[in-house]
Amino acid sequence: MAIDLKTVKHISKLARISVNDEKARKLEKDLNSIFKWIEQLNELNTDKVEPLTSIAETTLRLREDKILSENIRDEILNNSPKDNKDYFVVPKVVE
Template sequence: MSLDKEKIKHVAKLARISVDEAKVDSLTKDLNSIFKFIEQLNELNTDKVEPLTSILNQSLRSRKDEISDGKIREKILKNSPKKNEEFFVVPKVVE
């Protein structure tokens, strides 16, 4: 299969990345060559193969459901590009 420009713009929308119109052509070319490479996998019949979902032969540990830290609001807000005293600030969402 091949990816056309419209499809790529749609995927970019899903990924929340704006794509420069001037770059769409070269991006389409690159992605198509990558997908051509990836699609070598279709040579293999995998009907009877179980997908590998974890590389470890153990199930994931779960921790106790209890609070282990807290009162670190300042640390969490420290790197925010825009904040007021207690909150992250984003462009207006609701009119």
């Protein structure tokens, strides 16, 4: 199935990556060549095959619900692109 420009724009919306028309056309070309190559998987009949979701093949361990890092707010906020010393700051969300 071919991926058209409309689909590229839709995916970019879902992925929260803005693309201009020129970029979208380049992506359309790239994605089509990649998916054409991926289509060879359809040669295989996998109706009776169980999907492999994890190599570990065991249920993941649960860990104790314990606080390991405390009072690191300032350390964490040091990496934020915008903050007011107490919180992360983002563009206004609620009108």
